[in-house]
Amino acid sequence: MSNINRITGLSGFDVDGTIQKLMKAENAKVDKVKQDRQIIQWQQDLYREQISNINTFSSTYFDVTKDTYILSPNTFSVSSVTGSDTTGKINATATSAARTGTYNMTVNNVAKGANISGKTVNVEQGGAIGFSIVVDSNNKTFQIDGSTVTLDEGNYSNLSQMAAALNTKMGSVAVGSGKLSDNAVAVVSGDGKNIQFNKKIKIDTTNNTMTLNVDGKSYNAILPNGNYSTSDIAGMINGQLSNLKSSDGSNTPFPSGVVLQSTDGQNITFINKSDNTAHAGSVSMAAVPAVTVTSGGSNTGVTGTKLNFGTNSFGYDKQIITGKNDTFTIGGTTITLAQKDYTSSGTSDADITTDLITQINTQLTAASATVSARAALDGSNAIQLVSTTSAQIGLSGSAASTLGFASGSQLAQSQSDSINNLLSGSADFTINGVEFKYDFSRAADPSDSTTGIIGAKGRSVSSIMSEISTKANVNIGYSELTRNFTIASRNTGADKNFIAKDNSGAFMSTLFGAGTVDTAAATPPAGITTQKAVDGSFTITEPGGAATTVTEALNNFSIDGVTYKIDPSAANGATSTLNVAQNVDGTLNKIKDFVNKYNDLIGKINAKIDEKRQYSYKPLSDDEKKSLKDSGQEDKITELEGKAKEGLLKNDLSLENMASQMRTAFYDTVKDAGINLYDIGLSTSDDTTQRGKIVIDEDKLKQALQTDSDKISKLFTQKSTSQPYYSPVMSNSDRAKRYSEEGIFQRISDIVQDNVRMSRDAQGNKGLLIQKAGVQGDITDTNGLLPKELQEKDDLIKQLNDKLSDKEDQYYKQFSAMEQALEKLNSQSSWLAQQLGGGQ
Template sequence: MSSSTRITGISSNMDTDKMVTDLMKIEQLKVDRVKKEKTYTEWQQTAYREQASALKAFQSKYFDVLNPEYNLTTSAAFKSFTTSALIAGEKTAKVEIKGTDSISEKNHVINRIDQLATKDTWKANGKVNGDITSSGLYNVNSINSAVAGGNNTFKLAIDGKYKTITFDAITDLDGDADTDIDDFVNQLNTKIKAAFGDEYDGLVTKKNVSGNDELKFEKNGSTISIVGLDNTALTALGIEDGASTGLAVTDKLSDVFGTIAEDLTKFEINGVKISGLTSDMTVKSFMDKVNNSTAGVELSFSSLTKEFTLKSKSEGSVNNIDLSETNTTNFFANHLKIADDANHAKAVNAQVTIDGIAITKSSNNFTVDGVNYILKETHTTGEAINISVEPNVDAIYDKIKEFVTDYNALVEAVSTEISEKRLRDFMPLTDDEKEAMSEDEIKLWENKAKQGILKNDNILSTMLDSMRVALYSKVEGVGLSLSDIGIETSDDYKDKNKLVIDDTKLKSAIENNYKDVVALFSKDSDQGYLLSGADQSKRYKESGLAERLNDIVNNNIRITRDSSGAKGSLVEKAGIDGVADVTSELYLKLYDYAKKIDDMLDVFSDKQEAYYAKFARMETALSKLNSQSNWLTSQLASM
């Protein structure tokens, strides 16, 4: 509309603004009517989206793979059992029992557990950088010579904490009237104990190798390093600068094992080539490469024993480790100290007798006739182990009851929307109408105006009908129906086709027909939902109740398109919250309303300007007439 400032009625003394406003009322009514239609359509869009959101919440709770505890489309939601393993009526920890959805018999007997399955295990036959040992130390002369020359200090680190150790000339400390290496060992231990504490006493020991006395620095669980402040001092001790007892997994392979590039060019375990190995990678990266490969093994290192261990990830003789590749065998034997010797414990299979039948399993965790056995200890003498597996009737009943309650709430909400009477005397308010009302009055009015906004909606009515039919149509291959397990539609028409539960009948069905109850809800079809070439009619017949309901929900709120290019019905109608929407029916309708209102406002403005122009011309004419009248009057007066 025009925002120009007008001065009107000067000559006519008429209230031009009021007259134009009155003349424009019919045009304003036209604009207001379209605005109300637009507002009502916006309310409809919101109402449809609220229904879609409620369906999405229902789907997320009961049909979502990310919520396995409640996902009724899979048997996992019904896996609740009470189990026992008893010897002479007492609980035993020799076996753990779990139920599965395919359980057939509830009671079994484990007669014997002769052998547990083990993993193929290769332990190292030696430490990697396990100790610090001197070399070439035959007498005390070199040590005393170093002390005399002032070269008698070195840095000793225990678990990264450095202390400077100063050693003295060797004298007779042990009282045997002889100066020997034992005296020096005693001296060093005294110095180390003073520097690090009493618990480190005895860190240095003497050993004799081929008739030669040598020093050894070692403490289990600790990493010891030596750094020379003067190389002459370390030479006198017969120890290399930088000597360490520890292998850090952050060290490079080349630093720990020397030049090994050629050993990594063809590295295979169990016939699987471990690629990407280089001599400058860290020990941890090397182990990660091995462990993350498909070789099915786990390589570990103990900082306490400073030894490597190679173990199969799975139990059983079928998973024994093959290190036959030459380069691989050499690397494990020469560098990791792992070789096929007495430290190799080959994997064996589990040997167990169940219900009088001896069976062999490659794992201690296996399932027979729907019962999951996890063997923990052998059992070769005494009474048999009695096994009992029963569905947890109350837990499964509670879950089904919760589903029925939520389904009924959904049906109630939708049924109310499509049956609620529309109050046609209440339409959306204009801005002028709202100005004359309080906030409470506006809220009350709009609540009445929104009533029945989805009255007799075909999409929601069809969805409810489809759900009712889906619940009571036979599931192919399942010997039970919903009514057979005590769930039926209420006889009271006021309940709007809600479900009611016969508690006794449902609990009995769970206890005595567990497999069929599970299949009734969770059975799936090999025909994929809307997949190309899939037979949707066959899918419907084969699918359990949960999958059928899930498909119906998807048919309404799906944001992906089917083969004909259509999304879910509610999405096609009104779009969905949080998803870009430029093609839904109501979006396009609202777009047309907005454009129509803009066009009407342009026409309104033009017509209003035309009225003002006419009144302006009238004022001009009156002004001229008044001027002429005044002139004539003045002429007559002068005669």
């Protein structure tokens, strides 16, 4: 309705009342759509109520974490087992085949698997050796384009840190009306060896169009106003290249794969992105002058790092300076490096690494430390620290960053570290009869499948271990707690011993400490611990029988209807007395409880399917509700709406199909169960109004439990052998096969999942009822069938209300014009009357 304030009735005509009468028919159209929407809303509420009932039933009986979980075969065991084992290491369950009475169990020894535990392996590889830059009073002052910039004294770990500090300082140096940072910027050169100062160009409306001349075409790029280096300008233009068209009218796109770069701070050039080769072209930009930079101090390199200045850049000497970057503490041992200028001696990176390692090891050996240093195995000239213990070892000191380590870190091998921290070159080894060939010096290559040699450079320790575990059917891994590698068989039993050996290379000897380890050998190699795989030995005395010793490969085994479960940590000689007794009533009650809850669920579904629709009752309109409230009849609203809700799900196909499938699930044959519902005293009610509810003959069921509990367990809980797990994406043939092989309660669980699961199938759909009614807080609350219908009604109501407002405005305009005409006519009549009266 319109919100315009109006003044009507000036002519004496009841405009508002007349328009309300005229709009009544129009409003009826909106009320009809609102009624339709309310019916859909009630249907959604009723569906969600059924979904809630189904979910409650499902969570009670199909949730494996609940005590009421019904799908375990043990649920239907009529034999209960109690025991006197106070350690809790010996447990058992029994089927109806077990004799009642007392069982005695003695653990002679548990079954064990084979395993190997190697020597300590704890390697920490540092990053690239990078000498810190020591800034003090001798080298902290710079002259940059004639302006003085002074850095704070201290150690700068790398050029990037120093460049950032210089840019900050330049931002506080006044030049004319601006700052020095408006005219220049410090960056690390492309080769990473120098700090380079690039001129900044002022871009405004007079020079913000850059013309690019490439491949015989010209392209115009527009830059925003500001101060930019040539590198900044190249980057901004690169961001526009995909949208640039030639300016000659042909609209030729900018050449694909060509980009701009600036490496010297003065020129912008073009390159082919694929291989970084030069590409001919030019940029219409005035020549950019070089920034001049010189030292403002003595720059002797005695107490502060010596800086080497070029025209617009400077590098630095690789120096160890006493008291500045010369100490490194490993655990409790402090290493002091000799003051030395590696730059002036002209040594290579490899020479520097060798010299530093020599100094470190000399002092570690003198201190009898459990750590040593060595060159990285990957040829990177980095330093590795190797510990022979699992103890935590801290790394700190002024030389830490120089050596490639973070001060305050730990010497700690990790599963995520590169395998190249430990191995290089080729290795051929065999574990559990499976041969492996790796080349740790090269990356994986398509030819690996042909040669059989797997390139593994750069891969993590965990990925290599996982690969070996899968192929060799063992568990091989690294413990970050004990700092060693282990290999373990995946099962117990005397036949699970294995040999791990190097055929060539040093995989086993490096990671475990010996080239060959046989878990069946009487004595393992020095420094290595092994566990021999053995069968378990158990002495069992059954009721009325003699003690019998059995040998088992597993610690869980079944004999004469009793399943024994022995904890692998059970001590030799551990004993237990187990009492097996029948508990038919407990199992009977579980089945009764399930059937009662099932009947209750079916009853609620059937009640809505069978409920008669009250077509004479409709949702109340807003005016009708207001009228009843004003007359104090709120209870009448509830009564009338209750009638209108009845039968909204009558003969609903979705609910009817679900109820029908659940009824059928009880009576279709379960393959290989050897028994059916009738045999155990379950049947359908003779009362046709009950529509599939299950009736129990308790005496017959109790007798069946006493004699055939194993078959009853299969009838209800048997899992499909061909399709053991529910999946919404199974083919129809797989689904049919699973259905025929699984027990009744398994089928009911599947039917529940089909209708209310929250996981998606191949088409992206959730359960059938979920897709129809939607779930609050889930995407189905907007894209479900009924939510979409509700939205359509909301959109239609808005459209109709907009039309109503327009219609009402139209009526008011028409009546306003009529009132104005009447007022004018009244004025004319009054004037005429006056004229006629004046003439008498």
